[in-house]
Amino acid sequence: MRATRGEHLFYAITYTILSVLALSCLLPLVHIFAVSLSDNDAVMSGKVSFWPVQFTLESYKLLVEGTPIVRSFNNSVIITVIGTILNMIFTVMAGYPLSRKYFYGRRFFSMAIVFTMLFSAGLIPNFLLVKSLGLLDSYWSLWLPGIVSAWNLLVLRSFFENIPEELVEAARIDGCSEWGLLGRIFLPLSLPVLAALSLFYGVGHWNSFFSVLMYINDSAKHNLSVLVQNMIQSQQLLNEINHQMNMGTADDSINKITPQSIRAAGIMTMVIPMVIVYPFLQKFFVKGMLIGSIKG
Template structure:
């Protein structure tokens, strides 16, 4: 069917608006990347836009050699991988019974889960609970309170409910019990929504900041988010980095880099892993969220 003139105009306006929005998201990252690879004179004079000027990797060398960025990266990796696995495991284990019509008190538990989306105890009771459980300075304080997202649980439950009962009946005739039915039938058919929910959980753990600020007092357990935040807001940290350099190193290296380029390098180290992972899950993202949230 041929599109009318009004439809062509509508599509053109949409393309323009979406292109502007996409550029507003991408260009700041490109600018930070260019700043992290530019020399001192170009950055301080404001000549760096979207391409490095006076290319140098000294900011990354200084970041890796003189800051605990490697340790913070490993901490972020542990928090993200373990946390996402725990989230997905318990979300699946909760969504499956709630999707089965013969599960007793199914409606009661579903309403109770929805209730938690509207009301919560608050920050202070949450902190007191974590403290009473002895989880302060433990990553469990980050994983356990948010072990299952109510929204993600409802999305996965909705997806499980859409799996044809005929397929379930055929599997039962072949001798599948509940565990085997979940593992052999439900999970293979749920890869799109599982990938989308894993992305949600993973990004949340990778960017975790407030929880670590409250529950983690040990500096050796801080993640990239806290380290980058300290670099952005704490000038003393950059002065400590400068103080660790010898006189010859300081004169040579600091002539090539600025605090802005070190901060930009720290932000890029935090952002790049998510930019690498996202394209592999993108094909599942929209499909998984749509078929997990629309009935029928």
């Protein structure tokens, strides 16, 4: 069926709006990337737009040698990987029984979980709880309070409920236990939604900032988000970096780096890992959200 003139107009307007929105998200990132690879004079004179001017990698060299970015990057990886694994284990372990109609108390626990989406204890009670558990200055203070997201749990439960009951009955006839059902039936069929939820959890851990500042006092355990935020807000920190790098060196290239370039390099170091990971999970992300959020 051929599209009508009104449909063509609708598609044109829709694509135009989506293109503008996409560019509004992409162009600032491209500009920051160009600044991080540009020379000091070009950055200071405002010549850098969306392409590096007088290409140089000195800002990244200064970032690695003058800041604890390698340590912070490793901390972010630890927080993200272990945190995401814990999140997925407990989300699956909670979502599976809540999806079974014969689970006693299923409705009560589901309502209790929904209640946490509407009401929370607040910042101070959460901090006092973490402190009383002795979790301060430990990554468990980041993992344990949010070990299960109520929204992600409901999405996974909805997906499990949509798995045909005939498969479950056939597996039970073959003598499959509850653990066997979960490991051989539910999890293999749930890869799209599991990948999507892993992406949600992973991005949340990678970008965690306020919780790290609140619970982690040891700067050696701070993640990449905290370091980059300190670089953006603290001019004194950037001056100390430049002073440290200029001590005992006659390399004029160090003087060609501006605070803007260092900040841009730090931001790109934090953004690039997620940009690399997302394309591999995008097809699972779209499919998993559609299947996991619609029942029927």
